[in-house]
Amino acid sequence: MKTIVMQNPLKEKYDHDDIAVAIGFFDGIHLGHQQVIHKMIDIAEEKQLKKAVMTFDPHPSVVLNHEMKRTTYVTPIEEKKEIFACMGIDYLFIIPFTSSFANMSEQNFIRDYFTLNHVKHVIAGFDFTYGKYGKGNMLKLEDDKDGFEVTMVQKEMIDDDKISTTNILKALKSGETKRANAMLGRPYSIKGFVVQGEKRGRTIGFRTANVMPKEDYVIPKVGVHAVRFKLLSQNKTYNGVCNVGYKPTFNDPSVNQLTIEVNIFEFDESIYGESVEVEWYEFIRDEKKFDGIDALIEQIQQDVIQSKQILSNV
Structure with missing residues (x-):
């Protein structure tokens, strides 16, 4: 072309x-x-x-x-x-x-x-x-x-509603990821690079890949999502759970830095600098601040179980 x-x-x-x-x-x-x-x-x-x-x-x-x-x-x-x-x-x-x-x-x-x-x-x-x-x-x-x-x-219509970019944007921002994907005809995806994060995830048993988008993508609703994670250099795809947000349990509320962090299931490699693609399948829950680390760990365990259930049907 x-x-x-x-x-x-x-x-x-x-x-x-x-x-x-x-x-x-x-x-x-x-x-x-x-x-x-x-x-x-x-x-x-x-x-x-x-x-x-x-x-x-x-x-x-x-x-x-x-x-x-x-x-x-x-x-x-x-x-x-x-x-x-x-x-x-x-x-x-x-x-x-x-x-x-x-x-x-x-x-x-x-x-x-x-x-x-x-x-x-x-x-x-x-x-x-x-x-x-x-x-x-x-x-x-x-x-x-x-x-x-x-x-x-x-x-083109879907469920008596016009298929349009405006409606896709509304769906992504409101957590209606399945609806956005239906209008797109494919999973919504963001390409980017894995960058250094604060490495707190590994201290509580949930290592994450911190993804920096390589272009000006629309970021889905703040919260937890079921995703698939593609390691482009190896052409391999993994299931995962992604948190989009500001990590309120750890961060000062005045710190306003949005992050995209993916816990990749059954994966334990160092991939800093790698080109990756995150595919979004379903919104699980809003981001929230927990009273302590134990409560956070318990919730993440539930998020992982729910994400695996969702992605088993993909």
Whole structure:
């Protein structure tokens, strides 16, 4: 897959074959996004066009909505690249979402990013908008198209609710991990590195791997989760229980440092610096402060049992 960042002068970016392009922000690449991309692939193969995806970075809210800007992602840009490459995409176009881009007219957007860019077919979801103030929509794109065809993909539903990144974010933050995973079509995951922690876990019989995300991922709800832990260098996967939080039993309440710590079952290796992936399956309980170490140990033992039960059904 060739990645093309659409920075000026744009005419230097047009040196590629004719394409069918799926366009959207695609955070999560959830089941709804996948429908758009699979539709693009079908059209590209039918028309003998190259398969392309066009997305934006950063999230438009960074420019358009300072009070509600979003700087964490279900699939940060590097993860998007990996997923698109695995889907067999030929070209990935990344449009830097800047103030000047946000002010671009609908006509100029169509001309610069579609017509001149060898686009022969545009595929997008029903709610895709473009141009200044987002005034352009899929119906208008059909009317204003110039040298290309347009296909609109309808929304995907689950349990009478729209599959959307917004709903996935709500589910992850409220502990409804199974619901988020159902909308994603796969377990939510975070890639990162194992870093040095305070090493308190080993003193109470529960060694943990302290995971630092390598990108700006959305972190699931604070508390205890059933997870699977992938050691990427060895291509091995282990079951585990993960605490996301601030370790109130040990830490001063004024210390506000979020950690992701995984107790890996049946595992006793030193893996500092290793690249890993944490897959999230089910929220178990909220984080709480215990009166003493014995009460904490007893609760962790229960968490381990519950996590093993959950993951035995995966």
